[in-house]
Amino acid sequence: MVYEVIKKGGIAVLIDPDSTPVEDANRIIEKAKGVAGIILVGGSTLWNAEFDEYMRELKEASSIPLVIFPGYSLQVSRHADAILFLSLLSGRNPQFLIGEQVRAAPLIKRVNLEAIPTAYLLIDGGKITSAEFMSNTKPIPRDKPDIAVAHAITAELMGMKCVYMDAGSGAFYPVPDEMIEEVKKNISLPLFVGGGLKTPQDVERKRKCGADWVVIGTAIEEDEDFLLALRDIV
DSSP: OHHHHHTTOEEEEEEOTTTSOHHHHHHHHHHHTTTEEEEEEOOSOOOOSOHHHHHHHHHHHOOSOEEEOOSSTTOOOTTSSEEEEEEETTSOOHIIIIIHHHHHHHHHHHTTOEEEEEEEEEBOOSSOOHHHHHHTOOOBOTTOHHHHHHHHHHHHHTTOSEEEEEOOTTOSSOOOHHHHHHHHHHOOSOEEEESSOOSHHHHHHHHHHTOSEEEEOHHHHHOGGGGGGGTTTO
């Protein structure tokens, strides 16, 4: 089960099908060997209508577990190893709290895809991100770690298996260190942290603060060799 891998922690590479042609994605996955523990695939918008075919081509080339990071209910594929079954717990929009999940659930069941219930918390990263805009929700203020802690505890009490704190793709600022530390102190679930990480030092610092998984996306899109610099951190 992929969840057994997730419980170990590591570095996750995020691939957005809209901005990354499959040839580029396969090259990134090849470079990620020995660095990334999982590959996340998905995004807040999806103009690529051939998601299932995209996943099939990635699966043929990848020995690293492929985990869907869905932006909405149609981002499901039998070629994935698992899906983060996200609920946007930081917002109050019922469509992303439960609506998209109800639409996706029958398909996930039909293709026998491992679903990992995950609380998704948007954190203010200094700019309006695609996830914030598309979900029509506000992020948790970056100077309010207590609010993030309350949401993370709620996720654990509701039976979710992971918490994902995201400053958003291309964020000006990553999730604050203090917020990561406080959340990690108060839950026993695997903690994902992503958004706004621009250097290997950023990645290392978030790991030391308590992030079980540090998610890298935009930095790799801009420089695929960023992965090579992470080898000493793994």
